[in-house]
Amino acid sequence: MFTRCAILAAGLASVAPLGFGAAEPLSKAQIQSVVRIEALTIPTPGEFFAAIDKQGQPNWTQLFQPKSAGVTSSRAQMALMLGVLVADGYIAVEAQDGQGVKNTGKDIINLGTKLNVSKTILGRGNSINDFAENNDWSALREELEATQNEVKLAMAEQKDQNLVILVTVGAWVRGTDVAALYISKNYTPGLASLLRQPAIIEYLLSQLGLLPGSLRLDPLVQKLEQDLASALKLVDTDPDKPFPAESVKALSETMSGLVNAIAEGAKNP
């Protein structure tokens, strides 16, 4: 548990820990001024899985069913798939599957090559291999996030800014897909409450809404917007009431359908 000992043990004994919580509540105007930064506002799949590990005992080896990208020339689909692969990397880390992490890292580099960002992340690929070789799971979690952030930075540098949000969406969708699948089969109200993250979906939808018209006409992006809106309706409920098992199942089906669409490509209606 979280205790004051954590601070002292962390070597910060020179300043005593202080309880806090006496601050005045925020006003609505203050809340409206809030900054959202993708790199912090959106949690990593690793945080999601850490919370699941506290309440359940998932068999991550069983849950690690990596997706592979179908043949596509769509950069939007590739960017989404890159996000999916990053989330798969986190699942492989949870499963402590070194070879799985290496394979996923290789897939990320291959996809990065198609998106012209491989130069930036080749070094990261080597690090992923080294950490996987040494079973350094904690370092791997950080390396996966750093790889994702470097891919996004490289995309921004080569004026592919619009693809950045798609990487984030891909990772979030895949993480939620696996979490919802596990929770739907091992339902408890506590586990289910982890899925209630309406603000994240609202943010992702708002960013998808800013994409240029050509990208928003992409059938896959259209499906994303549609299905994320459905997912938002499922999770945007009273946080003081349990998140029902039926909603978990529905969310699992929605996310699973989206991950398959990202891997295979959405068809024109």
Next chain:
Amino acid sequence: MKASLLAVLLGMTPLMAEQNPAPAAEPATLATPRSRALELAGAFANEGYKIRDGFWAGSIEPAKPLLIEVNLFEGNEYWFSAAALSPARKISVDVFDQKGRPVPGERYQEGPSSAAGIVAQKSGRYFIRLSLAEGEKADFCLVYSYK
């Protein structure tokens, strides 16, 4: 160059993302807001906290606290660590729930470095407030870690 691109990537306004050269008293090679924030977060890493690669950086002014939204998971433990450079003398970090109510927890405070630690009681949206309590406008950086 990278800093400005990163600012765009992170969705910050140019003003917020402005990175002034470190003052003479703060050797740039040794101290940046990010290096100091990471140094603080690193202490918690010894306790099993994983540091997020992402960070929030910019400038903070007296009487103009800044808020960032994060989305946390019930049961996870978090530390939000921030640091600023001179002429900032004291900064503070506070955590609020989605209704804007202060969240009780722990705080580490030492001049222009500060951290707030909480256990998320519910999954969802939280707000992290960074305030410059003493000193003048300065560059800052905030990182977070979890376990």
